[in-house]
Amino acid sequence: MMTASDxxxxxxxxxxxxxxxxxxPAVALLILCIIGFLLNPAFVSEGNLTNLLTRSAxxxxxxxxxxxxxxxxxxxxxxxxxxxxxxxxxxIIMNNAVETMGSGVPTVLLGCGLAIVLGIGAGWVNGAxxxxxxxxxxxxxLGTMGIYRSLVTYFADGGTLSLNFDIRGTYRPVYYDTFLGxxxxxxxxxxxxxxxxxxxxxxAFGRYCTAIGSNEAVAxxxxxxxxxxKTLTYVIQGLCVSFATIIYxxxxxxxxxxxxxxWELEAIAAVIIGGTxxxxxxxxxxxxxxxxxxxxxxGNILNFTDVISNYLNGTMQGLIIIVAVFLQRSxxxxxxxx
Amino acid sequence: MSVDTTAPAAxxxxxxxSKSFGPVPVLFSVSMDVRPGEVHALIGENGxxxxxxMKILSGFHDPTSGQIRLDGKQTDLPPNGGxxxxxVVLIHQELNLAEQMTVEENVFLGRELKSNGFLxxxxxxxxxxxxxxxxxxxxxxxDRISDLTIAQKQxxxxxxxxxxxxxxxxxxxxxxxxxxxxxxxxxxxxEKLKESGVGIVFVSHKLNEVKEIADRVxxxxxxxxxxxxxxxxxxxxxxxxxxxxxxxSDLYPPMHEADVDAELVLEVQNLRAPSVNNVSFSLRKGxxxxxxxxxxxxxxxxxxxxxxxxxxxxxxxxxFGRDTGPTTVAQARDLGLAYLTKDRxxxxxxxxxxxxxxxxxxxxxxxVRNFRLDSKAEExxxxxxxxxxxxxxxxxxxxxxxxSGGNQxxxxxxxxxxxxxxxxxxxxxxxxxDVGTKQQIYHFIAALAAEGVSVVVISSEMPEIIGICHRVxxxxxxxxxxxxxxxxxxxxxxxxxAAGLKREELH
Numbered sequence: 001m002m003t004a005s006d007x008x009x010x011x012x013x014x015x016x017x018x019x020x021x022x023x024x025p026a027v028a029l030l031i032l033c034i035i036g037f038l039l040n041p042a043f044v045s046e047g048n049l050t051n052l053l054t055r056s057a058x059x060x061x062x063x064x065x066x067x068x069x070x071x072x073x074x075x076x077x078x079x080x081x082x083x084x085x086x087x088x089x090x091x092i093i094m095n096n097a098v099e100t101m102g103s104g105v106p107t108v109l110l111g112c113g114l115a116i117v118l119g120i121g122a123g124w125v126n127g128a129x130x131x132x133x134x135x136x137x138x139x140x141x142l143g144t145m146g147i148y149r150s151l152v153t154y155f156a157d158g159g160t161l162s163l164n165f166d167i168r169g170t171y172r173p174v175y176y177d178t179f180l181g182x183x184x185x186x187x188x189x190x191x192x193x194x195x196x197x198x199x200x201x202x203x204a205f206g207r208y209c210t211a212i213g214s215n216e217a218v219a220x221x222x223x224x225x226x227x228x229x230k231t232l233t234y235v236i237q238g239l240c241v242s243f244a245t246i247i248y249x250x251x252x253x254x255x256x257x258x259x260x261x262x263w264e265l266e267a268i269a270a271v272i273i274g275g276t277x278x279x280x281x282x283x284x285x286x287x288x289x290x291x292x293x294x295x296x297x298x299g300n301i302l303n304f305t306d307v308i309s310n311y312l313n314g315t316m317q318g319l320i321i322i323v324a325v326f327l328q329r330s331x332x333x334x335x336x337x338x
Numbered sequence: 339m340s341v342d343t344t345a346p347a348a349x350x351x352x353x354x355x356s357k358s359f360g361p362v363p364v365l366f367s368v369s370m371d372v373r374p375g376e377v378h379a380l381i382g383e384n385g386x387x388x389x390x391x392m393k394i395l396s397g398f399h400d401p402t403s404g405q406i407r408l409d410g411k412q413t414d415l416p417p418n419g420g421x422x423x424x425x426v427v428l429i430h431q432e433l434n435l436a437e438q439m440t441v442e443e444n445v446f447l448g449r450e451l452k453s454n455g456f457l458x459x460x461x462x463x464x465x466x467x468x469x470x471x472x473x474x475x476x477x478x479x480x481d482r483i484s485d486l487t488i489a490q491k492q493x494x495x496x497x498x499x500x501x502x503x504x505x506x507x508x509x510x511x512x513x514x515x516x517x518x519x520x521x522x523x524x525x526x527x528x529e530k531l532k533e534s535g536v537g538i539v540f541v542s543h544k545l546n547e548v549k550e551i552a553d554r555v556x557x558x559x560x561x562x563x564x565x566x567x568x569x570x571x572x573x574x575x576x577x578x579x580x581x582x583x584x585x586x587s588d589l590y591p592p593m594h595e596a597d598v599d600a601e602l603v604l605e606v607q608n609l610r611a612p613s614v615n616n617v618s619f620s621l622r623k624g625x626x627x628x629x630x631x632x633x634x635x636x637x638x639x640x641x642x643x644x645x646x647x648x649x650x651x652x653x654x655x656x657x658f659g660r661d662t663g664p665t666t667v668a669q670a671r672d673l674g675l676a677y678l679t680k681d682r683x684x685x686x687x688x689x690x691x692x693x694x695x696x697x698x699x700x701x702x703x704x705x706v707r708n709f710r711l712d713s714k715a716e717e718x719x720x721x722x723x724x725x726x727x728x729x730x731x732x733x734x735x736x737x738x739x740x741x742s743g744g745n746q747x748x749x750x751x752x753x754x755x756x757x758x759x760x761x762x763x764x765x766x767x768x769x770x771x772d773v774g775t776k777q778q779i780y781h782f783i784a785a786l787a788a789e790g791v792s793v794v795v796i797s798s799e800m801p802e803i804i805g806i807c808h809r810v811x812x813x814x815x816x817x818x819x820x821x822x823x824x825x826x827x828x829x830x831x832x833x834x835x836a837a838g839l840k841r842e843e844l845h
Binding site: 198202203204207208210211214215217218219220221222223224225281282 | 647666667668670671677679681684685686687688689690691695699700702703705706709710711753
């Protein structure tokens, strides 16, 4: 409520708390890995680590997009449903294209191209409704979340959409093959992360996102096209969902109403654990990547041990999120010293 | 200096207060006392330590050394507003009201009256109405705060304080955002509070007001106590000199005559926009054009429309001889037109960011090399701006919200100038900043004009309009009522046009 004690804390607390925010998630991940190793040395086997990285790629890629949306002061709840809907449409189109285009690479490329177009389109719809339509992002994306989820159920007629078996053979390497020892999804994750980091930290666009999230009026008075930048953050989010979907579809070769359930919450959780501020104005791509790794690692460790039931995965993730945000509270040091 | 032995005993006394933030001392053994029923003004430049002293007097900061005496007894004031219970209330400049709640709910917030476990609305409303009547404020207890004017909100803060049996009211620049008329209403309320025995600490940069309302004046400079005197012994000029410690005869720079034949850089014809009704005027190269009028007369609205911040409904705008349709803020900037907002905290600066991103935000495209931001160029720009505008910060990495008002204003000016505009519109160039910084800003504006930049100054402070402008446009209710030049630029004339007593037949 009051800002009275701000300048008291200015110098000494600022340095340490910012450092803490930066290394915090890294330290947490390291501790988790040590715990994992102590519980079961097989945790650090090459096979498991590769598996862990591959698994975290989906959430990680989506979370990079979410970092932009949240940094600019928005929120996107529709990403899980969007991924499911895009998977569904991809599968339908590829299955139908088999007759005319065969089951080779062109069909898969058609599917991927379509996924990208759909992701950009869906992101643009979210963005346009929040900016031009002047509806709260929470409401818009809550709405589109329901719409996309029901669409995939409808396409699958309540069941499961399965990819044509021949195409599956062509498409399979995208998830299962490796390049220089790392699975393909991990490379996509790395590429998206680097592009995201450069975009947020090294370009005018990234600066604009931060400025808008920090204070939209100031951004408007500073000659920033607020509506366009905000819409673009949703488009980036949609594009990230497309990438995640493209590497996800060959994994199971199917889509159903349960595809991508709760991905939106995991993505937002990864962003927040990574130190991005939920109300906007402060984004960290590096933190987001660590956040995604932390979330996946928890699930992985629970798989490896009998101490805690695997069914408590959600509980552990929930606890980590709450603890992470508690530790990031800027007045944490102050509160302690009083 | 306080020798008046017949005066009533002080309610609150600060004795030899010193305060340091970390290694940085900001107050050096300052003493001040407030008696019941007096208005005690606290004046000084930005950074002189007024805010810190106020916060110590109200318990928001602890003094590093020295003591606070309440009714003659040494007291450790409870922190974070707890001092309200002892009758010491600080009214922040950014008012502390819940905007979506009603007047009555705000006044009783946190100590609601209840009967049988339910809120006793009737009793609370009756009490609030009684207070409102006493203070002479014409609003209803059921009005929402968000529907009130700033002056009314301020009164609600005061009612809230009085209803909590405040004996000492500490007010941080209460008149900074009030019109002259509202200020007079406010002063009448203050007189009533005085009569009821409340002691008031009043911080203001408007020295005429200090002279008018204060009984005693304490002057701080660079954290030092300079003097405490009866205000009847002081003139505003003396106060200003004691604040700055130097002669201020050259507050306004010498006026260079504007070249009346200079090319027209901005011609506005029959502009209509929200709160703007059929406005036409023109601006020449190197001219300083004042826009005067009461708050809400449409001065800001005219330029928000021209700069692409508000929609234009009708009219033509010619920039450098060429018609421009409706522009975006970015297009206006690229054409050489920049608007500096009066609301530096809400619309001007990102308070939670450092100086560098703030400085370059408006002109950011200039700092892009190969799609990337050139952070070295940004750093160079910051160093240049700090020198050129004399921005004083403890440390370049400080967040902008922690700078003093004057330094924030200089940074905002630097931010706007970063795109090298040919026309600058400066809205309230010196709101809430100290005399020394004001002087710097006036000289800067004059220097810009001498370089051939055209400057529009929108201001509610008549002396500055009169002191620096070549020509003055006066607005009232969305219309231009008069354009003054030369000797006609005086308070009397401006006021008559602004109040609608006089009206020019235009064109």
